[in-house]
Amino acid sequence: MKRNVVGAHYGLTTWIAQRATAVLMAIYTIIFLVAVLVVQPGTADAWRAIFANGFMKFVTFLFFLSLFYHAWIGIRDLWMDYVKPTSIRLSLHVLTIAVLIGYAGWASKILWSL
Amino acid sequence: MTELAIKKKQRPKNLDLKTIRLPLPGKVSILHRLSGVGLFLCLPLILALFQWSLSDGGFECVQAVVANPIGKLVLLGLIWAYLHHFCAGIRFLLLDWHIGIDLPSARKSAGLVLIVSLTLTAVIGGTLLW
Numbered sequence: 001m002k003r004n005v006v007g008a009h010y011g012l013t014t015w016i017a018q019r020a021t022a023v024l025m026a027i028y029t030i031i032f033l034v035a036v037l038v039v040q041p042g043t044a045d046a047w048r049a050i051f052a053n054g055f056m057k058f059v060t061f062l063f064f065l066s067l068f069y070h071a072w073i074g075i076r077d078l079w080m081d082y083v084k085p086t087s088i089r090l091s092l093h094v095l096t097i098a099v100l101i102g103y104a105g106w107a108s109k110i111l112w113s114l
Numbered sequence: 115m116t117e118l119a120i121k122k123k124q125r126p127k128n129l130d131l132k133t134i135r136l137p138l139p140g141k142v143s144i145l146h147r148l149s150g151v152g153l154f155l156c157l158p159l160i161l162a163l164f165q166w167s168l169s170d171g172g173f174e175c176v177q178a179v180v181a182n183p184i185g186k187l188v189l190l191g192l193i194w195a196y197l198h199h200f201c202a203g204i205r206f207l208l209l210d211w212h213i214g215i216d217l218p219s220a221r222k223s224a225g226l227v228l229i230v231s232l233t234l235t236a237v238i239g240g241t242l243l244w
Contacts, residue, residue, distance in 0.1 A: 019207060044172075044173030074151075107161060110161065110164060114168060
């Protein structure tokens with residue numbers, strides 16, 4: 001049986017994940033804008049206080065995770081559309097995942113250093 | 115068999131980007147992809163700025179970046195990319211729910227996405243950066 005190692009035969013899960021992460025990010029966008037409007041962070045302390053808050057820290061991290069998962073699906077689609085040789089496409093997939101996992105670690109470090 | 119292969123080859127196709135006239139929904143769609151790629155490529159910049167803004171003394175440095183005309187332009191571009199991606203994404207979600215899938219509505223909503231995202235960029239960008 002011929003199998004395509006970089007094909008997406010798990011499309012529905014990915015399709016739902018792309019939309020679910022989008023909705024989570026949309027909700028966070030509203031929360032963030034409201035927080036900025038309410039706090040009016042003109043100083044470093046006020047700005048830091050927004051993300052030092054436990055709830056904001058949690059939802060901001062959730063936003064970042066949604067963003068990276070969402071980005072993975074989008075960029076994966078990009079490679080699948082434009083890069084045909086399997087070896088190059090697979091390498092780009094791995095590189096994309098590696099970079100995004102790194103960003104997730106970075107985001108957690110930023111938030112939990114507060 | 116060979117006849118079929120030849121027939122297949124002769125099917126008309128036009129992939130010349132210079133002569134394709136993309137309809138408005140197509141333009142919004144390609145802008146959705148371009149804004150997404152742009153945001154993905156700028157992720158390290160966004161994370162670095164976020165980290166910097168929360169570090170000791172970094173908030174004032176980021177304020178200086180915002181005050182700089184080039185910094186302002188880059189950030190305004192990012193805000194537009196985010197908001198365009200946001201609005202076009204909501205349109206796609208509605209299309210998924212079979213809302214507005216007939217051609218006149220789809221054209222209208224595509225135009226609306228462009229207008230709303232530019233307006234929101236002016237309002238939100240103006241509020242955050244000025």
